Amino acid sequence: MxxxxxxxxxxxxxxxxxxxxxxxxxxxxxxxxxxxxxxxxxxxxxxxxxxxxxxxxxxxxxxxxxxxxxxxxxxxxxxxxxxxxxxxxxxxxxxxxxxxxxxxxxxxxxxxxxxxxxxxxxxxxxxxxxxxxxxxxxxxxxxxxxxxxxxxxxxxxxxxxxxxxxxxxxxxxxxxxxxxxxxxxxxxxxxxxxxxxxxxxxxxxxxxxxxxxxxxxxxxxxxxxxxxxxxxxxxxxxxxxxxxxxxxxxxxxxxxxxxxxxxxxxxxxxxxxxxxxxxxxxxxGLFPPRHGAPRAAPWLNSPLALAFRLHGPGLVGWSAAVLLGSGAYGSFTQPLLDGLEDAPGEVVTLLGGADNLLDGYLGTMGLMWAFVAGTHAVLAVQSLRNEETEGRTEPVLATAVGRRALLGGHLTVVGLSTLWLLLLAGLGDGIGAAASTGDAGLLGETVLGHVAHAPAVWLVLALAALLYGAAPGAVPLVWAVLAYGLFAGFFGPLLELPEVAQSVSPFAHIGEYPAETLSVASLAVLTALAALCTAAALAAFRRRDVVTQA
Incomplete structure (x- = not known):
């Protein structure tokens, strides 16, 4: 030739x-x-x-x-x-x-x-x-x-x-x-x-x-x-x-x-x-991955540490994006309140009434960042499926690591990371709102309102884990839960969606604090449901075969 x-x-x-x-x-x-x-x-x-x-x-x-x-x-x-x-x-x-x-x-x-x-x-x-x-x-x-x-x-x-x-x-x-x-x-x-x-x-x-x-x-x-x-x-x-x-x-x-x-x-x-x-x-890739150390760090001695090592780099990017985005939205609080004075009655009611627009806006921001944290959780579970289909899960399970410990470590890290993202979002919105309105007391209320959505996000995470444990190919179905929750939360009241239909969303029960009172009972029920689904996910993952190709 x-x-x-x-x-x-x-x-x-x-x-x-x-x-x-x-x-x-x-x-x-x-x-x-x-x-x-x-x-x-x-x-x-x-x-x-x-x-x-x-x-x-x-x-x-x-x-x-x-x-x-x-x-x-x-x-x-x-x-x-x-x-x-x-x-x-x-x-x-x-x-x-x-x-x-x-x-x-x-x-x-x-x-x-x-x-x-x-x-x-x-x-x-x-x-x-x-x-x-x-x-x-x-x-x-x-x-x-x-x-x-x-x-x-x-x-x-x-x-x-x-x-x-x-x-x-x-x-x-x-x-x-x-x-x-x-x-x-x-x-x-x-x-x-x-x-x-x-x-x-x-x-x-x-x-x-x-x-x-x-x-x-x-x-x-x-x-x-x-x-x-x-x-x-x-x-x-x-x-x-x-x-x-x-x-x-x-x-x-x-x-x-x-x-x-x-x-x-x-x-x-x-x-x-x-x-x-x-x-x-x-x-x-065009940018080759950097070479790792010849020996593993001493702290990488457990499934929990491995999960943190795998999810940590991505969490850094998510954290930066959430903090910057929430700070930007929070800093526009006062201009938004000035504009909302002319909003239609349906929108004013959605945000808590004419006398409660500030709290209503901050509560709505908390709900929005809850969906962002839920997106992070679902993507993290999908990454577990990628680890499995690409052949990296099976060698780990060939060691003394049990299936429950492996999946449990990942779910623990992802659950804590969603809580961390909600905390950062609350800090960004709260600091921005406090600086915009001159009311420093908004910071604590905003952080609490954002973090309170964690049980709903954990339930979405647990549902994704349950699908991964029982039928890994069906994990993308959990996106429907997030999509419906987003639609029901933001458009349901405006479009007069029936209350029963809105209540299907796990995000509809906690309350958009500080505009609404937090429901302690709902927090407990959602947390319990998340724990039950997590237990079922661990049991299902223990019983099924490991899939080495998509």
Whole structure:
């Protein structure tokens, strides 16, 4: 073989680098035949629910105007968007201006998780090496994953647009809004294409892409709040892929050109992923892991210490993000209170009444950070499944370590870490609120209100552990508990969800202190349920076989 014949094969951009892309795309579609429709139909159905609920709540112009008053405040901008067209508000403008943000965020998650699942996770599991042993180009797998994400984004965009058009809303605005959701999915799919090259661990790749999504959400929030107040760095919204989709202003300006920024960002980050993939070995990351010590530290002598060593590095990143985020939200307490004075009656009631807005806002922040801590807990349990399928759990169990001790050590560390994150969130919100309002007494109340959600988070952790112990492949189902709790907690009262339906969520029973009195009985019951589920998880894990492949 001549040198000239070897060079094209080493060039990832040569035609041969994409050989087998179509076959791999078919395989990915078959593997994701449930996830594909779960994501796309789920986002479309969520918009259907928002549309029907708003149609029932806002039956008159007076109802719409009351919602507009809230949307024009910094609080409305932080949780919704810049509020284009709210000076002449319609139902469709309110839908995309307030609830559209959550569809855009969900679409972004769909894009990044899809790419990580079919690239770095496959590589880590060892299946990519088997695939590449066949006639498959170097970039075929990444290209197929991006094509799958593009297909999902397109279907999501069309379904959302169809839902809005079917609701009787303007066709152009519906298409613009749907395209914005699809463009957001593409932007974060491209982000994941770059982050999967950095680390050998799928969790690190997804975490890095998720951090970009979180930063995009925060930048958009700060920029939109400044836009509503007509002072401050409103340009921050233009640094966010989520903000680009919102800047299309569906049903108001109907401008397509901001989506060019999303497409350019997706193309640039995907190109970065292609370029960096040629600078690393299969199975490795662009940044190699540092070498460990030749001898283990003396304290690494127990399953509990091993669990702390595995979860510790990730907890550092989570801690920094939670502390910075909570400090930012807390520092905006006084401006938010000033804006909430014009909020609609439903929102004021949700936050505890006109005389209790401060406590209501801090209680709502506690609930929000409880969901963040719950996300950390579920991801930690999923990492245990990765440890098992990648063959690292079995060697540990081959020693004198028992199954209950191993899983119990992990659950202890994760349970304490969720408590730690809630404490940091309480400190950040409390210090920020105290500095913003000048009331130092808010610090203690805020910390207590945030930490009080720990039993609900522990129950979510225990449910995830129970699924891991009994049926490890079903662990992702616990995300439904968090998603429903988030929906029922933030949208249930506003959309008049029945009280029985709201009470299904474990987060609905403790009370959003300091706005509400803490229920000691609920704290005890949730803690007891978490303990029972944990015991059942330990027993189930002891009985089942260890799985060495996904």
């Amino acid at each position: 001549t040198t000239a014949s070897v060079l094209p094969a080493r060039n990832g951009l040569a035609p041969g680098g994409l050989t087998g892309t179509g076959k791999l795309l078919v395989f990915m579609l078959r593997r994701d035949r449930v996830r594909f429709f779960g994501w796309t139909l789920g986002l479309a159905l969520l918009m259907t629910y928002f549309s029907s609920a708003m149609g029932a709540l806002a039956e008159t112009e007076e109802d719409l105007e009351s919602f507009a008053g809230f949307a024009r405040t910094p609080a409305g901008a932080m949780f919704g968007g810049p509020g284009f067209g709210f000076d002449a508000l319609t139902v469709e403008r309110f839908l995309v201006g307030e609830y559209g943000l959550y569809l855009l965020t969900g679409a972004g998650l769909m894009g990044l998780l899809t790419v990580v699942r079919h690239t770095r996770a496959e590589e880590r599991a060892g299946r990519t090496e088997l695939i590449r042993a066949n006639v498959v180009g170097r970039h075929a797998q990444l290209t197929a994953a991006l094509l799958l994400a593009t297909l999902m984004a397109t279907v999501t965009a069309l379904l959302i647009a169809a839902v809005m058009i079917g609701g009787g809303y303007d066709t152009t605005g519906s298409l613009v809004f749907g395209a914005g959701a699809g463009a957001c999915a593409l932007a974060f799919a491209g982000t994941a294409a770059a982050t999967v090259q950095m680390s050998a661990q799928p969790r690190a790749a997804a975490g890095t892409a998720g951090a970009v999504l979180g930063a995009a959400f925060a930048l958009r929030a700060l920029g939109d709040m400044a836009h509503v107040q007509q002072s401050g760095p409103s340009w921050l919204s233009w640094l966010s892929p989520i903000g680009w989709s919102q800047q299309t202003a569906p049903y108001t300006l109907d401008r397509w050109w901001p989506l060019l920024l999303s497409l350019a960002f997706a193309a640039a980050t995907a190109a970065l992923g292609y370029a960096t993939s040629m600078r690393r070995d299969l199975g490795a």
